[in-house]
Amino acid sequence: MRGKRIGSGAALLAGTLAVAGLAFAPSAAAVTPTTATVTASCGLxxxxxATLTATQTGTAATLTLTSTAITAPIPISANSIASTLTMANSTGSARVFSGTVNPAMATGASITVGPxxxxxxSGDKLDFxxxxxxxxxFGITVTCTATGPQSPGPFVFD
Structure with a gap:
């Protein structure tokens, strides 16, 4: 009977250690590349x-767009741009990134929106x-579209 208790206790300890190891293991989900460049036309x-920066945590992803070539035509206060970034997906439906995150920008300042x-x-291949x-x-919609390919290529999500 004593041998069964030791065996059961050892199995329980081994199982607990295995679960604890999984809980503290780093997440395998990652997007590659993490940055890409695009050329865009944004009218006014x-x-x-522009540079796109991507992050991924599981099925949640963020994209931030920054550009010194695309500038604010008027002063813009922080978190006042409602942005919708639609990325073409070669493996299925397009993915739509949205939010109202942006820094304050003076007239002529570089544009940054996001994250x-x-x-x-898993397997999404997203391209601007x-x-x-x-x-x-301020109620005015500005649309940017790509004028060339994304480099070094699409964002691939795990």
Whole structure:
């Protein structure tokens, strides 16, 4: 009887350690690459090169767009741009990132929007080329579209 208790206790301890190890293991979900460049035309805001920065935690992802070539035509207060970033997905439906996160920007300042949030699926391959960025500022909609391919290529989500 004593041998059964020791065996049961050892199995319970081993199972507990295995679960604890999984709980503290780093998340395997990651997006590659984490940054990409695009060239976009944004009408009144101008156009040119922009950088997209991506993060992923499980099925939650964020994208931030920054550009020194795309500038604010008027002063813009923090968190006042309603942004919708639609990314083409070569493995399924487009993914739509949205939010109202932006820093305060003076007239002529570089544009930054995000992080914008969306849900992604494992294997998604997202590209700005074929998508768009819509920003609503003081009731005016500004749409940016790609004028060239995303480099080094699409964001691939785990």
């Amino acid at each position: 805001f101008g156009g040119g090169a 914008l949030n969306a849900a992604v699926a 080329n074929g998508g768009s960025l819509k920003m609503v500022i």
